[in-house]
Amino acid sequence: MGTWAWGESGEIGNGYFGSHLTRPDLEEVAHKAHAAGFTLWDTALVYGMGRSETALGEVLRRYARSDYQLSTKFNPRIAGTSDDPVADMMEQSLANLGTDYIDLYWIHNPADVPRWTPHLIPLLKSGKVKHIGVSNHNLSEIKLADQILGDAGFRVEAIQNHYSLLYRSSEHAGILDYCRNQGIAFFAYMVLEQGALTGRYGPENPMPQGSRRAEIYNGMLAQLKALTDKLDSIGQSQGTAASAVATAWAIAKGTTPIIGVTKPHHVDGLVQARSITLTNDDIAELEALADAANVNTRGFWEQEM
Numbered sequence: 001m002g003t004w005a006w007g008e009s010g011e012i013g014n015g016y017f018g019s020h021l022t023r024p025d026l027e028e029v030a031h032k033a034h035a036a037g038f039t040l041w042d043t044a045l046v047y048g049m050g051r052s053e054t055a056l057g058e059v060l061r062r063y064a065r066s067d068y069q070l071s072t073k074f075n076p077r078i079a080g081t082s083d084d085p086v087a088d089m090m091e092q093s094l095a096n097l098g099t100d101y102i103d104l105y106w107i108h109n110p111a112d113v114p115r116w117t118p119h120l121i122p123l124l125k126s127g128k129v130k131h132i133g134v135s136n137h138n139l140s141e142i143k144l145a146d147q148i149l150g151d152a153g154f155r156v157e158a159i160q161n162h163y164s165l166l167y168r169s170s171e172h173a174g175i176l177d178y179c180r181n182q183g184i185a186f187f188a189y190m191v192l193e194q195g196a197l198t199g200r201y202g203p204e205n206p207m208p209q210g211s212r213r214a215e216i217y218n219g220m221l222a223q224l225k226a227l228t229d230k231l232d233s234i235g236q237s238q239g240t241a242a243s244a245v246a247t248a249w250a251i252a253k254g255t256t257p258i259i260g261v262t263k264p265h266h267v268d269g270l271v272q273a274r275s276i277t278l279t280n281d282d283i284a285e286l287e288a289l290a291d292a293a294n295v296n297t298r299g300f301w302e303q304e305m
């Protein structure tokens, strides 16, 4: 369950997504998610500079800590100048989330792998961090981080990269195969391209004006229509929606999707995605339509893989 959109502007809801989120809605999202067995929550200190973590921590407070898992991230780009900026940033995350340990802690980007990766080792040893992942790293950076942790008896246990029908760089770069062979979990983010692959948005019904995602995606919605129509028609044939089919595609490719959930009914889409069957022909047709759309959705924070 992804929560970038949960706190970007200081209010619940934000200028990046332009969504109007309410506390009752987010509580209902958490309630439905937990009832459906979705208990791993992804956030980051940089999502609203602590506000996503804080909103998430408040919403989860009514559950026992052992009933959910927290995934958050150290970001080298905002590292301070203290002796141990990683430990400092993690302490901020712990305070925001109202917890004393993080289940899955990530290095958010590969700014300087040899410099930052060793800082994770004491956090693992102390038990404040249970598992380590790396995000937005290419294959050689993943291997380097794994080697640094391996020398101390730990390993990279998860990868988190942008992966959607429209953005398959991790597949083309061999990262998916590497993860499969090494038994590393691959978490796919922006599987729905921030709403562009849900079928909800189109040229007639663009993303919220003034939001950052509108700037990025509204100009390409017409090119995506053939793809979203196909997602929709597969969805209709299986009694579900385009968003669930796009999610099912990511599952069929062997990844674990992290879906940004902003409304209670989004959880229903996730439940449905688990039971959708896509044939090899469906997958090939969806990928061909995605390629034909010829759009580049690489995030401004992402490197070529």
Ligand SMILES: NC(=O)c1ccc[n+]([C@@H]2O[C@H](COP(=O)([O-])OP(=O)(O)OC[C@H]3O[C@@H](n4cnc5c(N)ncnc54)[C@H](OP(=O)(O)O)[C@@H]3O)[C@@H](O)[C@H]2O)c1
Binding pocket: 001, 002, 003, 004, 005, 017, 019, 042, 043, 108, 135, 136, 160, 161, 188, 189, 190, 191, 192, 193, 194, 195, 196, 198, 200, 243, 244, 258, 259, 260, 261, 262, 263, 265, 266, 267, 268, 269, 270
């Ligand atoms: N490591 C990284 O660098 C990185 C980068 C980006 C994201 N992430 C993580 O990945 C998560 C997912 O990415 P994201 O939130 O940016 O984008 P996303 O999952 O591709 O799209 C989320 C948007 O899709 C819509 N949506 C979600 N479920 C839906 C459903 N069932 N039916 C219809 N619409 C649905 C919502 O839009 P509306 O609000 O308009 O309804 C929501 O805001 C983030 O929250 C974050 O945890 C990590």
